[in-house]
Amino acid sequence: xxxxxxxxxxxxxxxxxxxxxxxxxxxxxxxxxxxxxxxxxxxxxxxxxxxxxxxxxxxxxxxxxxxxxxxxxxxxxxxxxxxxxxxxxxxxxxxxxxxxxxxxxxxxxxxxxxxxxxxxxxxxxxxxxxxxxxxxxxxxxxxxxxxxxxxxxxxxx
Amino acid sequence: xxxxxxxxxxxxxxxxxxxxxxxxxxxxxxxxxxxxxxxxxxxxxxxxxxxxxxxxxxxxxxxxxxxxxxxxxxxxxxxxxxxxxxxxxxxxxxxxxxxxxxxxxxxxxxxxxxxxxxxxxxxxxxxxxxxxxxxxxxxxxxxxxxxxxxxxxxxxxxxxxxxxxxxxxxxxxxxxxxxxxxxxxxxxxxxxxxxxxxxxxxxxxxxxxxxxxxxxxxxxxxxxxxxxxxxxxxxxxxxxxxxxxxxxxxxxxxxxxxxxxxxxxxxxxxxxxxxxxxxxxxxxxxxxxxxxxxxxxxxxxxxxxxxxxxxxxxxxxxxxxxxxxxxxxxxxxxxxxxxxxxxxxxxxxxxxxxxxxxxxxxxxxxxxxxxxxxxxxxxxxxxxxxxxxxxxxxxxxxxxxxxxxxxxxxxxxxxxxxxxxxxxxxx
Ligand SMILES: Cc1cc2nc3c(=O)[nH]c(=O)nc-3n(C[C@H](O)[C@H](O)[C@H](O)COP(=O)(O)O)c2cc1C
Ligand code: SF4
Ligand code: FES
Numbered sequence: 001x002x003x004x005x006x007x008x009x010x011x012x013x014x015x016x017x018x019x020x021x022x023x024x025x026x027x028x029x030x031x032x033x034x035x036x037x038x039x040x041x042x043x044x045x046x047x048x049x050x051x052x053x054x055x056x057x058x059x060x061x062x063x064x065x066x067x068x069x070x071x072x073x074x075x076x077x078x079x080x081x082x083x084x085x086x087x088x089x090x091x092x093x094x095x096x097x098x099x100x101x102x103x104x105x106x107x108x109x110x111x112x113x114x115x116x117x118x119x120x121x122x123x124x125x126x127x128x129x130x131x132x133x134x135x136x137x138x139x140x141x142x143x144x145x146x147x148x149x150x151x152x153x154x155x156x157x
Numbered sequence: 158x159x160x161x162x163x164x165x166x167x168x169x170x171x172x173x174x175x176x177x178x179x180x181x182x183x184x185x186x187x188x189x190x191x192x193x194x195x196x197x198x199x200x201x202x203x204x205x206x207x208x209x210x211x212x213x214x215x216x217x218x219x220x221x222x223x224x225x226x227x228x229x230x231x232x233x234x235x236x237x238x239x240x241x242x243x244x245x246x247x248x249x250x251x252x253x254x255x256x257x258x259x260x261x262x263x264x265x266x267x268x269x270x271x272x273x274x275x276x277x278x279x280x281x282x283x284x285x286x287x288x289x290x291x292x293x294x295x296x297x298x299x300x301x302x303x304x305x306x307x308x309x310x311x312x313x314x315x316x317x318x319x320x321x322x323x324x325x326x327x328x329x330x331x332x333x334x335x336x337x338x339x340x341x342x343x344x345x346x347x348x349x350x351x352x353x354x355x356x357x358x359x360x361x362x363x364x365x366x367x368x369x370x371x372x373x374x375x376x377x378x379x380x381x382x383x384x385x386x387x388x389x390x391x392x393x394x395x396x397x398x399x400x401x402x403x404x405x406x407x408x409x410x411x412x413x414x415x416x417x418x419x420x421x422x423x424x425x426x427x428x429x430x431x432x433x434x435x436x437x438x439x440x441x442x443x444x445x446x447x448x449x450x451x452x453x454x455x456x457x458x459x460x461x462x463x464x465x466x467x468x469x470x471x472x473x474x475x476x477x478x479x480x481x482x483x484x485x486x487x488x489x490x491x492x493x494x495x496x497x498x499x500x501x502x503x504x505x506x507x508x509x510x511x512x513x514x515x516x517x518x519x520x521x522x523x524x525x526x527x528x529x530x531x532x533x534x535x536x537x538x539x540x541x542x543x544x545x546x547x548x549x550x551x552x553x554x555x556x557x558x559x560x561x562x563x564x565x566x567x568x569x570x571x572x573x574x575x576x577x578x579x580x581x582x583x584x
Contacts, residue, residue, distance in 0.1 A: 016325035017325075021347075022347075023347035024346055026347040027328065027330055028328060031330060060241055060347070061349050065350065066289070067289075067331030068290075069331075075201075084495055084497075085252065085409075085496050085500075086251055086482055087410040089484065089488065089493075090410075121330075121331075123252070123449075124290035124291065125248035125254050126291065126413045127251065127408040128254050128406060129414075130408065130414070134290055139292070
């Protein structure tokens with residue numbers, strides 16, 4: 001169900017923990033699975049559980065608890081904007097307005113062409129660089145302005 | 158500024174101006190790993206390290222300010238079996254962004270501090286739990302671990318001393334509550350991040366049920382300095398009971414938001430000036446001095462304070478993680494509080510009724526006040542709700558939700574009253 005490369009990455013995570021505590025790798029394993037599949041379908045979660053010798057419910061609980069797992073399909077690029085206090089003081093609202101207008105979608109929505117999903121996020125621990133969003137669970141794009149947003153989006157496939 | 162502020166970049170950010178300061182070779186060039194080498198060469202007794210920590214008055218930088226030397230002395234000495242050291246880099250408290258810069262710019266100092274911790278506490282393995290949203294820091298830390306392993310600084314028989322210690326990075330995935338130390342342990346165990354009831358404390362029943370010490374990133378990154386220069390020198394950087402420097406994350410309405418490492422006890426006014434003053438020359442209205450969970454303080458009070466645990470506590474708030482959120486006179490306090498209350502409501506893990514239900518109530522009431530639907534009895538209701546959450550929950554997230562409400566109602570009650578009476582903002 002997962003590619004050999006993904007399984008190799010999961011094995012590397014498993015090796016970080018005592019042999020009898022494979023469960024510790026479930027968060028990373030779900031992340032790696034999500035990277036490959038784009039989102040976590042129930043059968044993907046079940047596969048991860050099986051791979052780590054866990055009951056499916058154990059992996060399911062983790063997948064539903066943490067905010068960065070996507071339990072529904074998302075666009076090719078997921079944009080998560082922090083709107084918490086520091087970011088709001090520093091202009092998150094205008095960044096959100098600009099993004100929503102440019103993409104024509106609100107929070108929790110995906111563009112009809114399936115390219116972008118917009119999400120509202122909580123503090124990313126990067127408030128000094130506000131306003132900001134996180135791109136595809138990976139990169140924090142900082143000090144947003146209409147110009148920087150245009151440039152970032154233009155650089156994406 | 159004419160004079161360099163006291164303690165500026167003395168302990169942690171000393172090499173931040175150098176190119177690629179995060180590389181092992183560059184850390185070694187500025188005396189990196191000398192503290193570890195000293196510990197190993199002199200076979201420094203763990204008790205001696207702990208007593209230097211006590212002299213240094215290093216207090217936990219994760220928010221609670223608990224004395225680190227004392228915490229380390231709680232670990233059982235003659236325990237047969239595994240013990241763990243865990244670093245808390247799950248920085249998710251709104252306004253806090255210092256641990257990310259420590260990992261990005263000086264990861265080896267954190268690693269060195271953790272190895273000294275492993276030596277002192279008798280742990281063979283350490284984990285660093287890194288906030289889910291900062292993937293770049295996670296990658297940087299993994300690279301630093303690889304470098305350290307290749308140089309014989311981690312793993313079996315470190316530098317030929319006979320010491321075994323390894324560190325692994327654990328990547329979070331978006332849950333504020335995992336910053337709470339026992340939720341963090343649950344999360345490393347691959348479970349939902351739900352805090353454990355204490356006691357037992359982690360020093361007796363921690364990760365996988367084994368004795369465990371948990372410290373914040375900045376706490377652990379301060380250790381090499383103390384070992385190298387002695388506890389007294391660290392203490393002298395700050396003030397009694399508040400040793401060392403502190404990294405202050407300054408955000409909000411300032412000219413130059415960012416991290417500023419200065420001596421504990423630096424006047425707030427100096428820190429504000431370093432951060433470029435209030436943006437656009439506007440008037441300072443209020444400051445949240447220690448991250449979103451601590452009570453807000455009005456400008457007049459704040460301008461009299463120094464930045465250390467004791468000074469801020471005397472004024473009725475907390476230094477927390479040193480996360481300074483600056484607000485100018487354009488800020489509506491009702492709106493600010495509405496956003497914060499939403500955060501705690503959203504992030505409550507749901508185990509305790511007062512927190513699960515109470516955070517929802519707080520948010521809904523503040524939301525209706527902000528939207529012109531507040532009722533005259535709402536402020537008393539907020540007071541009573543906040544009071545009934547505090548101290549009645551498994552973890553401190555409940556108190557963290559209540560304190561901002563209590564602070565706002567204490568100092569800015571008139572703004573809430575105005576909203577309720579006039580159905581609109583006075584700002
Ligand atoms: C809701 C909540 C969130 C917390 N978040 C963090 C955090 O992000 N980083 C941190 O170091 N400590 C955090 N703490 C405090 C930890 O529980 C713990 O006290 C700290 O990591 C101990 O390290 P120290 O003694 O070095 O400060 C949090 C506590 C609570 C209740
Ligand atoms: S206080 Fe809130 S976050 Fe903490 S354990 Fe209880 S419900 Fe969970
Ligand atoms: S408040 Fe937005 S990153 Fe911290």
